Amino acid sequence: MRAVIVGSGSEIPPTVVTNRMLSRVMDTSDEWIRERSGVETRYYVEPGTTTSDLGVAAARRALVAARVEPSAVDLVVFATMTPDHYFPGAGPLLQAKLGLGNVPCFDIRQQCVGFLYGLQLVDAHVRAGLARTVLLVGAEVHSGFMPYTAANWDYLYGRTDVPPTPAEHEWNSRFRHLTVLFGDAGAAVVMRAEEDGSRGVIDQVLGTDGAEYDKLYVPGTGFKHRPYTDPEQFARGDHIPVMDGRYVFKLATTRMVEVAQQVLERNRVTIDDVSLVLMHQANRRINEHCQKVLGIPDAKVIHNIQKYGNTTAATIPLLWDEAAREGRLRQGDLVLLVAFGAGMSWGATLVRA
Numbered sequence: 001m002r003a004v005i006v007g008s009g010s011e012i013p014p015t016v017v018t019n020r021m022l023s024r025v026m027d028t029s030d031e032w033i034r035e036r037s038g039v040e041t042r043y044y045v046e047p048g049t050t051t052s053d054l055g056v057a058a059a060r061r062a063l064v065a066a067r068v069e070p071s072a073v074d075l076v077v078f079a080t081m082t083p084d085h086y087f088p089g090a091g092p093l094l095q096a097k098l099g100l101g102n103v104p105c106f107d108i109r110q111q112c113v114g115f116l117y118g119l120q121l122v123d124a125h126v127r128a129g130l131a132r133t134v135l136l137v138g139a140e141v142h143s144g145f146m147p148y149t150a151a152n153w154d155y156l157y158g159r160t161d162v163p164p165t166p167a168e169h170e171w172n173s174r175f176r177h178l179t180v181l182f183g184d185a186g187a188a189v190v191m192r193a194e195e196d197g198s199r200g201v202i203d204q205v206l207g208t209d210g211a212e213y214d215k216l217y218v219p220g221t222g223f224k225h226r227p228y229t230d231p232e233q234f235a236r237g238d239h240i241p242v243m244d245g246r247y248v249f250k251l252a253t254t255r256m257v258e259v260a261q262q263v264l265e266r267n268r269v270t271i272d273d274v275s276l277v278l279m280h281q282a283n284r285r286i287n288e289h290c291q292k293v294l295g296i297p298d299a300k301v302i303h304n305i306q307k308y309g310n311t312t313a314a315t316i317p318l319l320w321d322e323a324a325r326e327g328r329l330r331q332g333d334l335v336l337l338v339a340f341g342a343g344m345s346w347g348a349t350l351v352r353a
């Protein structure tokens with residue numbers, strides 16, 4: 001019994017934000033962002049639209065694509081690091097909004113590797129006979145992390161002509177290495193237990209090194225603090241992620257190559273046997289490095305970071321969905337998925353489409 005991806009869907013928020021728009025509220029430039037990361041635009045939700053909303057819209061499309069009725073879903077796995085509420089997670093909210101049965105809903109938080117950890121969870125349930133039709137969702141609303149005042153947001157969008165004060169501009173610029181990279185999006189797949197055994201999740205290698213957690217994490221708004229959030233944390237900016245960009249870059253390139261090689265070797269396949277490689281979209285330069293070391297031809301790699309930025313748990317299902325809609329995924333294709341992210345965690349998965 002294998003867990004086969006039988007449909008996918010995605011949801012991109014309506015508002016496109018260019019690098020030039022960001023340079024209205026902080027010290028950055030289109031040239032810097034493009035050169036260092038490959039990001040050209042990203043999309044943000046309007047206030048009030050949540051991660052579960054994006055997940056629900058993506059899941060609806062995935063169910064239609066898979067020709068699966070919501071009532072058939074017997075397990076939900078929702079990967080996000082930006083849930084609507086501290087608790088409960090986004091899974092139960094999605095279940096209610098979609099009108100699913102009272103099926104188990106897992107919420108997982110492996111950040112940029114969330115989708116791959118989710119695949120392992122789904123695969124294990126399917127192999128154990130605990131689930132047959134599963135919704136696996138990755139969605140994020142990162143715009144809540146952005147440090148701008150309401151007036152700064154309006155200026156960014158060109159809705160007012162009141163620029164940030166010098167103090168606001170300096171505050172916004174403090175987080176510029178991080179904020180320019182991220183965008184909001186949701187993506188989902190429907191997975192079904194199939195007995196034939198040739199399609200579906202073939203194998204995975206996942207890893208975590210918690211000793212490196214502080215290279216990319218949110219220092220505040222956690223239960224390490226009493227109370228878990230307070231105005232002092234907010235004033236320090238501790239609700240916004242801290243990232244050692246250079247260190248994360250180095251770790252990502254090392255781990256992504258290693259883990260991809262491990263899963264290929266363990267299954268006695270090479271890049272020649274793989275039709276498509278979908279890598280987490282954190283930085284185009286990270287992926288170009290991995291592509292070069294692994295010897296992957298351009299034709300087998302899809303990037304979409306230029307359009308959406310880093311959408312964390314949504315990047316890989318979003319790539320999958322775009323590839324499926326563009327006819328780049330044929331049934332039987334062997335696909336390699338690779339990701340690295342906060343935790344620090346990493347993973348590589350072989351899936352037959």
Ligand code: COA
Pocket residue numbers: 027028029032033036037112176177178180216243244245246247248249252282283286310340341342
């Ligand atoms: N606009 C303009 N200048 C910026 C900037 C921005 N948005 N962000 C940083 N800078 C400046 C820095 O202040 C620094 O200036 P200095 O030389 O005067 O000190 C300079 O640019 C170089 O900064 P550095 O951090 O060394 O740049 P980099 O080439 O490492 O690129 C990242 C920064 C964040 C794009 C890159 O390190 C990265 O992508 N790392 C991995 C991040 C990641 O993958 N995160 C998610 C994991 S899932």
